[in-house]
Amino acid sequence: MYQSILRNATRRSPSAIRPVCARGYAAHATPQPFNWEDPLNAQSLFTEEELAISETAEAYCQERMLPRVLQAYRDEHYDKKILEEMGELGLLGATIQGYDCAGVSNVASGLITKAVERVDSGYRSGMSVQSSLVMGGIDEFGTQEQKEKFLPKMAKGKLLGAFGLTEPNHGSDPGSMEATAKPHPTKKGYLSLSGSKTWITNSPIADVLLVWAKHHETGKIRGFLVERSECPPGTLETPPIKDKNGLRASLTGMIHMDECPVPEANMFPGVEGLRGPFTCLNSARYGIAWGITGALEDCISRARSYALERKQFKGNPLAKYQLVQKKLADATTDAAFGTLACVQVGRLKDKGEAASEMISMIKRQNCDRALQNARVLQEIFGGNAVSDEYGIGRHVANLFVTSVYEGQSDIHSLILGRAITGIQGFY
Numbered sequence: 001m002y003q004s005i006l007r008n009a010t011r012r013s014p015s016a017i018r019p020v021c022a023r024g025y026a027a028h029a030t031p032q033p034f035n036w037e038d039p040l041n042a043q044s045l046f047t048e049e050e051l052a053i054s055e056t057a058e059a060y061c062q063e064r065m066l067p068r069v070l071q072a073y074r075d076e077h078y079d080k081k082i083l084e085e086m087g088e089l090g091l092l093g094a095t096i097q098g099y100d101c102a103g104v105s106n107v108a109s110g111l112i113t114k115a116v117e118r119v120d121s122g123y124r125s126g127m128s129v130q131s132s133l134v135m136g137g138i139d140e141f142g143t144q145e146q147k148e149k150f151l152p153k154m155a156k157g158k159l160l161g162a163f164g165l166t167e168p169n170h171g172s173d174p175g176s177m178e179a180t181a182k183p184h185p186t187k188k189g190y191l192s193l194s195g196s197k198t199w200i201t202n203s204p205i206a207d208v209l210l211v212w213a214k215h216h217e218t219g220k221i222r223g224f225l226v227e228r229s230e231c232p233p234g235t236l237e238t239p240p241i242k243d244k245n246g247l248r249a250s251l252t253g254m255i256h257m258d259e260c261p262v263p264e265a266n267m268f269p270g271v272e273g274l275r276g277p278f279t280c281l282n283s284a285r286y287g288i289a290w291g292i293t294g295a296l297e298d299c300i301s302r303a304r305s306y307a308l309e310r311k312q313f314k315g316n317p318l319a320k321y322q323l324v325q326k327k328l329a330d331a332t333t334d335a336a337f338g339t340l341a342c343v344q345v346g347r348l349k350d351k352g353e354a355a356s357e358m359i360s361m362i363k364r365q366n367c368d369r370a371l372q373n374a375r376v377l378q379e380i381f382g383g384n385a386v387s388d389e390y391g392i393g394r395h396v397a398n399l400f401v402t403s404v405y406e407g408q409s410d411i412h413s414l415i416l417g418r419a420i421t422g423i424q425g426f427y
């Protein structure tokens, strides 16, 4: 359905000193209208293809997802058909080339996550795990057989993935994980995986679980594709974690492995240590940075509509009061800046020039600003903010989670601090 973007970038001559010459910059520009929904005209930076993909994703999310989310959130229910619907539209694993994936630019994939998270961060989480963490991991590190076996079905949402890194005793510090892979005592050509993972998105319904565990010979972390249908009873349990107070439209669970037999052919061959999981996480963190700008924009839109309609003191709409206007101005500025930063990192990612610290920077900044602004915008709704029908409380609860997972905000500041000073300060 979607074509790869052809890039015909030309490089300027490195020769240094050239005379300054005018290139037709508008000296006396006519006043331009201000679009509060896209204040810095990010749209002008997208290709025709990216705009078309964005329109498809936004239309699907608003027409098909939005009507389901309130009840799903109340019931703590995740409809796994959503991934199939996304698969039909080519939205899963969208940057992967081949294997029935769309092969679009990183900016286009960011626009998809933004459309999904405008509805709900939980729906985006389910998609990110499928697309970036599991499909992305297989595409980056899998064997040809693994790619052919898993990617086409995952692209269609027929096979669901989960990514098991976090353990009950090791969250921010996954290098200390306890899960192990040893030779299986009875099955030749198999490894035996034991250990527990927690807070794992999609785990209760996943067909294939990308689990990270330490290999018995080297003590190094390796990636394993655990297929639920191949696990004998009692060797793999994935109980849900219920009664969450955020991300309730997404399914979260644990992974318990008790001498779970996994064929050696299901291990990623060439990657050892934290490079494996961190590469997958980088791609997902980039998506989160985009996604939460969608959630923040939805908060702005809801708060603006409410402030224009609600009248207090002499029949004035709340929107007339300057303290309310400041809240909208702050949030709109952060959403616009956050989007432009994502576009820049996305373009660099397409050229293979994005440092992982750039992704830490936009993940941390966009998540922190979205959470802070959403909390402030919530105030505009007064008592009505407490009703879930206004949608703002759901975003606030979700945005707390997005600032915690895939590297809590402070952990990303430590990564940046290390890069800025050259001093490794936290482990």
Ligand SMILES: Cc1cc2nc3c(=O)[nH]c(=O)nc-3n(C[C@H](O)[C@H](O)[C@H](O)COP(=O)(O)OP(=O)(O)OC[C@H]3O[C@@H](n4cnc5c(N)ncnc54)[C@H](O)[C@@H]3O)c2cc1C
Pocket: 129, 163, 164, 165, 166, 170, 171, 172, 173, 198, 199, 200, 201, 202, 247, 252, 401, 404, 405, 406, 407, 408, 409, 410, 411, 414, 426, 427
């Ligand atoms: C809804 C949800 C879905 C999730 N989905 C997944 C998933 O699909 N797969 C997966 O593997 N994981 C998943 N996670 C786990 C998530 O990535 C972890 O919760 C996160 O990495 C933080 O780990 P922790 O909760 O153990 O917190 P901890 O590591 O215990 O940290 C607690 C606090 O201490 C701070 N801290 C820790 N170390 C330091 C330090 N050295 N210096 C300063 N401060 C520090 C942290 O910043 C944080 O504020 C999910 C979590 C949630 C809530």
